[in-house]
Amino acid sequence: MSRFHRIVTHGILIIVCILMLTPIYWVLKTSVTGDNLFVYPPSIIPDDPNLFFYVEAWYTVDFVRLFFNSFAIATLVVIANLFLNAMAGYALTKQFPAKGLVLTFLLMSMMIPFHATIIPAYLLTADLGLLNSKLGIALPTLSHIVCILLFKSNFEAVPNSLIQAARIDGLSEWRILTRIMMPLSKPAVATNIILSFIWSWNDFLWPLIVVRSQEQQTLPLGLVSFLASFEDTTGSLYAFCVLVVVPSMLVFLLAQKDFIRGLTSGATKG
Template sequence: MKTKSQVLLYVMLILLTIVFIFPVLWVVLSSFKDKTDLYQWPPAIFPSHFTLENYEIAFNKGKFGTYFLNSIFVTVTSTLLMLLINSMAGFALAKYRFKGDSILLAGFISTLMIPLEVIMIPIFKVISMLGLFNSLWGIIIPPAATPTGVFLIRQYLLSVPDELLEAARIDGAGEWKIYWKIILPLSKPVLSVLAIFSFMWRWDDFLWPLIVISDPRKYTIQLALSNFMGEYNVDWGSLLAMSVVTMIPVLAVFISFQRYFVKGMVTSGMKG
């Protein structure tokens, strides 16, 4: 009976997987179709003949390469800054005791309930005052410190024994050395989780770049994708090709850090 229930469970999981993967598979296969195959009825899953024309148009006429490099720069830089700043803040809140630390932590957590739309205008005014409007740094700097990241790292570091840090101090290690040599190596699982989330957030971000960037040469991937959707016409071939390429970096990052992903998700909220 147990074996039958397990088989039924696996069958259901396989069917659900197919349901979720099918739209992605359709996009990938459609990116290799010519216009005839794209608009034929009834639609076919596989193209009658594979073509790279959509990719060539996207890279050459659509200047996709420039937008791709812009997104890579924004995403990688923003992710590295977020990991650095959040790890230092999480370390301080987890291992140091000072007056008002609990209030500060509560303030961090409370910001999770504030939607971006509420603080978008104040952030934009600050960006403009700093001269970062129409600059890629205007996209990178605002999300460099996130309450989610600080909270997750703080929760994870609570599981690190204080005796380990005290032993390092007795051996003459300073606070910066403890941070670089002990805290960061031990935080690989939770940092990997945040790296994946940050990469996805920054890579898929559309609204904030739309507000900050006005120069088409500084567009990110998501802004470039919107350019392929005109008022009266949509270049579906190039749009599908660009959509497929935008999946690759996120998949590469997830595959690179997946061994730490589950461990980081489990241990970052175990101890309060």
């Protein structure tokens, strides 16, 4: 590659990265200064940064309760996803009658976006008496079909001789799944955790429908009601945004290598 070509590539990529990062920088900056909410022209460099807006946001919205609601739901969803998807994925690597039927059922369900079923899903949850409860919020997302297929393709890549050897050693099928298959499919596990965590953490429409009381609010709902009561009048809103975004970013950044590997194997093998 020529030198000129290289410089142009870096130049374009740097400009794109600046464009991608500007909104993130801007919200960070306002969360530590709170200025240019009323000031024009806005200042580019933070002037006298402090963390006061974080303290204010923390006490204004009862952050701990919102965080624990979101966290409890996300934990439930991630654990359930890990078990249900791995179990279903492992079952689908075996031969049994009606396997084709099950696969068709899954592929068909995949073509139903959850958003197209919210009204009956709401009525159903109401009939189950689970409105305004953490379980009610978590239920529809306890399993993602994408992740089942991901586990299936990862499990199929495990050498058969290994499984046979384990059977001869007298390991039960359940042990084979938890002790051999799961540790060997780390990218699938990572992808499963990241996707189910981020989707659960960021979910907004379903909690908005199901949650009725302040006690059960999750972070996105808290953020929206904060916005509704104070509009854009305070730097605390942006401090709150930063606090809410940090956990999912952290999870992604920590696991991104396995995540991208897992996604690749899923998208190519299907």
